[in-house]
Amino acid sequence: MKTAAFVSLLLLSAAATPLLSGCAGEAQSKSTAEKPKAEAIPVEIAAVVQGDITARYAGTAVLEAEREAKVVSEIGGVVLSLGAEEGQFVRKGQVLARLDAERHGVLLRQAETELERLKHQDARNESLFQRQLIARNTYEQNKSDLATRKAEVDLARLSLSKCAVVAPFDGVITRRRVKEGQLLKVNEVAFEMADFRELKARLRVPERASAALKPGQLVDYRADALPGQSFPAEIERVSPVVDAASGTVDIVVAVDNSSAKLRPGLFSRLDVAYDNVAGAILIPKTALLSGDRDTSVFVVRDNKAQRVAVKLGYESGRNVQVLQGLSPGADVVVAGQGALTEGSEVQALRANAPAEAVAKR
Known part of the structure; x- marks a missing residue:
């Protein structure tokens, strides 16, 4: 009896297995069919x-004057008069200020008087020495004193000329630092001036771009203070070395200021076209x-x-x-x-x- 019951149970299990497999397959197919397709992005x-x-390098710089100077007084003295004001164009050698020259004039006259005395003494000693009436050392000492006095006269004349403070080159007075009646000390700054005709802009260009930049290449130059205007400019100098710290090369751009609209200190924008493909x-x-x-x-x-x-x-x-x-x-x-x-x-x-x-x- 037990054997018959066991055989019956096995037959029932075998019959149920296909039914269960069919249900699982149907569920899996339904799940696959219902899975949504990924949306297109x-x-x-x-x-x-x-x-x-066109390969271009654009940069900014502050406009500089190629020639600018602080004009100092080489001697001390009281300012008697002024010959130039801020913003005024002056020529090389033009007197900017005059100092009290009375003391230097007195020193010059004193040196000239002593020089004349030694000249007469030298002429007399020349005659006496030819006749062997004076010793050689006396004769030569007078010659030496005469040369020293000549140098003193030249120095006194130079000091007198320095009582006038003059412009070292053609340019514009950018600042006046002295007033009439002021005591000006030796080497004290009296004026500041610059040549507005020769303006430069200095750029620091990456090493890669600098290899294609050469003197004479044209540059598009613009100043923020003058919107809508461009000025002729070109590369003037390219530094032969690379700054190891920044990996850049210094480029000097010459800007044409024949229109007299530009001034040193202007914030500038420069654009250099260095290659075209x-x-x-x-x-x-x-x-x-x-x-x-x-x-x-x-x-x-x-x-x-x-x-x-x-x-x-x-x-x-x-x-x-x-x-x-x-x-x-x-x-x-x-x-x-x-x-x-x-x-x-x-x-x-x-x-x-x-x-x-x-x-x-």
């Missing part, structure tokens, strides 16, 4: 194009993804995003040159890259196109 794309690109492969800079090791972009192919590493060249405005990695006609993602991964489904909208214009690829 909307992105904005732009085509890779070919065109000309025709038929370059170009993409918008907004397409770039910067990684730790390389720079890459997302390219859309068959409505899927593919990350492509690129090697870049020059930048200009909104575009950047691609040296390796892309060909003209490809579509790169310029907006929405943050939500993408390799192989993401995308819904591509053409840049600057209506929102409903979906690219089908």
Whole structure:
């Protein structure tokens, strides 16, 4: 009896097993059918194009005068009169201020009187020495005294001439530091002046860009104080060394101020075009993804995003040159890259196109 019951139980189990397997398969198929498909990520794309690109370096600088000086008084004295004011153009050698010269005039007359006495003494000693009536050492001592007095007269005349403070070159008085009646000390600054005709701007240019900059290249120069105006300028000097601390090279730009509108100290903007590439492969800079090791972009192919590493060249405005990695006609993602991964489904909208214009690829 027990054996018959056991056999019956086995038969019932075998019959139930296909029924259970069929139910599980049906449930699995239903679950797979109900799984939602991943939604396409909307992105904005732009085509890779070919065109000309001009490499430029833009920088700022403060305009400087090539020739500027602090005019000092080489002697001390009371200022008797002034010959120039701030903002006035002066010529080289023009008197800017006169000092009290009375004391120096007296010293000059004293030295000249003594010189005349020694000249007469020298003439008399010359006759006596020829007749061997005076010793050689007396004769030579008088000659030495005469030369010393001549030097003293020259020095007194020079000191008298220094009672007039004069302009060392043509330029504009930028500051007057003295007043009439003021006691001016030796080497005290009386005026400050600059030559506005020779203005310079100094730029610190990255080493890579500096290699293409040469003297004589034209520069687009503008000053914030004079909006809408540009002035002729060109590179005058390029430093032969690279600053190891900053990795930059000093560039001196000569600015033409024939219009007399510019002044030292103006905040300036300079733009130097140093190279031009025709038929370059170009993409918008907004397409770039910067990684730790390389720079890459997302390219859309068959409505899927593919990350492509690129090697870049020059930048200009909104575009950047691609040296390796892309060909003209490809579509790169310029907006929405943050939500993408390799192989993401995308819904591509053409840049600057209506929102409903979906690219089908």
